[in-house]
Amino acid sequence: MLSTYRFDCISISHFGKLIRQGRRFRSTDIAVTGNLVNKEYNEVKPFSQIPGPPSLPILGTSYLYRFGKYQITKYHEALKDLHRKYGPVFRQNWAGQEVIHVFDLEDVKTVLHGAGKTPVVPPIQEGSRIYRLKKNHSVGLGNLNGDEWYEMRSAVQQIMLKPKEVQHYLPKADGISKHFVERMLKQRTAEGHMNDFHNLTSKWFLENAGEILFERRLGCLDGGITEEEGQKWINSNREIFYYNAILKIATPLYKYIPTQPWKKLVAAEDYFHKAAGKYIKETIKTIQELTESKQMTENKYNLMAYFLSRRELDEKDISFMCHSLISDGLSTVPSSLQYNMHLLAKNPKVQQKLYEEVSKNVPENGNITIDVLNKLSFVKAAVKETFRMYPLGTEVSRVIQKDTVLGGYHVPAGTVIDLNHSSQLRSEKYFPNPNEFKPERWMRGDDATTNAFILTPFGHGTRMCVGRRFALQTLHVGVARILQKFELVCNPEDELGQEFNTLLFPDRPLTVKKV
Numbered sequence: 001m002l003s004t005y006r007f008d009c010i011s012i013s014h015f016g017k018l019i020r021q022g023r024r025f026r027s028t029d030i031a032v033t034g035n036l037v038n039k040e041y042n043e044v045k046p047f048s049q050i051p052g053p054p055s056l057p058i059l060g061t062s063y064l065y066r067f068g069k070y071q072i073t074k075y076h077e078a079l080k081d082l083h084r085k086y087g088p089v090f091r092q093n094w095a096g097q098e099v100i101h102v103f104d105l106e107d108v109k110t111v112l113h114g115a116g117k118t119p120v121v122p123p124i125q126e127g128s129r130i131y132r133l134k135k136n137h138s139v140g141l142g143n144l145n146g147d148e149w150y151e152m153r154s155a156v157q158q159i160m161l162k163p164k165e166v167q168h169y170l171p172k173a174d175g176i177s178k179h180f181v182e183r184m185l186k187q188r189t190a191e192g193h194m195n196d197f198h199n200l201t202s203k204w205f206l207e208n209a210g211e212i213l214f215e216r217r218l219g220c221l222d223g224g225i226t227e228e229e230g231q232k233w234i235n236s237n238r239e240i241f242y243y244n245a246i247l248k249i250a251t252p253l254y255k256y257i258p259t260q261p262w263k264k265l266v267a268a269e270d271y272f273h274k275a276a277g278k279y280i281k282e283t284i285k286t287i288q289e290l291t292e293s294k295q296m297t298e299n300k301y302n303l304m305a306y307f308l309s310r311r312e313l314d315e316k317d318i319s320f321m322c323h324s325l326i327s328d329g330l331s332t333v334p335s336s337l338q339y340n341m342h343l344l345a346k347n348p349k350v351q352q353k354l355y356e357e358v359s360k361n362v363p364e365n366g367n368i369t370i371d372v373l374n375k376l377s378f379v380k381a382a383v384k385e386t387f388r389m390y391p392l393g394t395e396v397s398r399v400i401q402k403d404t405v406l407g408g409y410h411v412p413a414g415t416v417i418d419l420n421h422s423s424q425l426r427s428e429k430y431f432p433n434p435n436e437f438k439p440e441r442w443m444r445g446d447d448a449t450t451n452a453f454i455l456t457p458f459g460h461g462t463r464m465c466v467g468r469r470f471a472l473q474t475l476h477v478g479v480a481r482i483l484q485k486f487e488l489v490c491n492p493e494d495e496l497g498q499e500f501n502t503l504l505f506p507d508r509p510l511t512v513k514k515v
């Protein structure tokens with residue numbers, strides 16, 4: 001049933017004549033936060049009253065990170081501090097781009113539900129978007145909006161989000177994780193320590209991406225020149241994410257004059273495109289040759305052959321999707337595996353429970369099939385709980401398309417909203433004993449979390465992460481295979497922190513020890 005709201009006394013000029021006439025609006029005219037439903041609209045405050053740090057000409061509020069109290073690499077902590085200071089809705093200005101930050105779950109829901117079937121998003125990495133435009137590359141799915149986004153998204157998700165298509169790569173993922181564990185065993189020190197876990201987990205992911213996209217092992221876990229190349233690839237990807245974070249707080253000057261961070265970004269992007277481009281071109285050529293000689297069989301090059309068969313996707317789009325799988329995967333999946341390992345090492349009882357599930361269901365000399373994976377519910381819950389304790393990003397963003405009331409303020413259509421609810425994933429308000437690593441929160445039973453909406457590691461709605469099934473499958477297999485061979489230990493005082501480089505990465509190399 002549509003409810004109505006009174007606007008009689010409101011003084012927001014945006015609503016103009018209609019308000020002064022005291023017309024009653026239906027809920028379809030405006031999105032309304034849950035906590036304001038049935039309240040008088042004269043309580044809505046104007047947009048200009050949204051609090052926030054003072055904004056300077058040209059710099060906006062980015063001076064706080066360049067010369068002020070915050071560091072951009074600790075942006076996630078700055079957000080918590082600003083939240084404490086200004087409350088659940090505040091504004092920042094990134095050198096001319098105003099952003100409204102919201103933290104309250106009801107406001108988050110309002111924005112996400114109000115976004116409809118084609119949510120509009122601001123550029124995720126503005127520096128990389130500009131680089132791609134200048135080099136005449138596809139700007140990529142995450143930077144498209146409207147019909148262009150819809151067309152590309154519909155084409156790629158038909159394969160990337162189909163469970164059967166993702167499961168096609170399960171034997172490969174399992175083989176790579178077994179190889180990875182062997183490499184871990186070889187690489188550990190005499191005391192049992194596994195050093196440099198970040199690079200090793202990144203190589204493990206690169207191998208997975210190689211199999212999914214190019215149907216081949218890249219050799220990043222084998223030592224020698226191929227591993228060295230893999231390492232350069234990993235480094236350039238990290239630089240891309242780092243320099244995009246630096247450009248977030250820069251003046252827009254870099255768009256016109258090549259500043260130092262811009263040049264560094266371009267160098268990293270160039271290397272990344274060259275490295276990936278070589279494999280992409282080779283794979284496309286092989287598929288074309290196999291097709292021409294009628295040797296192409298149904299299960300060969302599944303993902304790439306599908307991309308090539310879609311009329312909506314040109315070579316630039318396909319190239320972008322390959323980059324995305326490598327780059328987005330490299331900057332999320334290895335970090336997530338490290339956070340998992342860290343939390344398990346810190347929580348021996350949880351690790352033991354997980355080990356029992358793994359040893360009961362995962363054959364040491366056999367394969368992880370989909371039936372095996374379906375039995376690993378505690379592993380899956382542990383991965384999910386890790387997303388809670390170590391979110392990989394600080395926000396999901398939307399550009400609202402309708403005037404909306406958020407936290408009691410009127411926010412006009414066209415405003416960029418950052419949904420920062422992930423900063424509350426360790427809040428007592430939503431999770432009892434929030435600092436306890438407790439996978440049971442995500443399983444059926446007494447401990448189950450009722451407010452499942454707060455944890456949205458892959459975003460929400462039709463723009464939800466298109467790589468999520470690949471990411472989760474890779475992680476579940478990786479965790480199971482590591483646990484089968486390793487008992488992880490660390491100092492109980494040990495606390496892994498996070499560093500903001502556009503996404504949140506572990507702030508130091510993780511060391512795990514095999515007992």
Ligand code: HEM
Pocket residue numbers: 121141142143153324325326328329332333336392393396397456457458459460461462463464465466467468470471
């Ligand atoms: C643990 C791993 C990952 C996490 C936590 C993650 C998280 C996210 C989040 C939060 C979004 C924004 C969703 C929204 O706006 O509602 C997103 C979008 C996206 N992700 Fe991921 N992601 C992961 C891995 C991957 C991988 C492996 C790929 C490779 C294809 C990928 C590709 C994308 C793309 C292309 C988008 C944009 C989708 C669109 O705008 O339609 N992600 N991801």
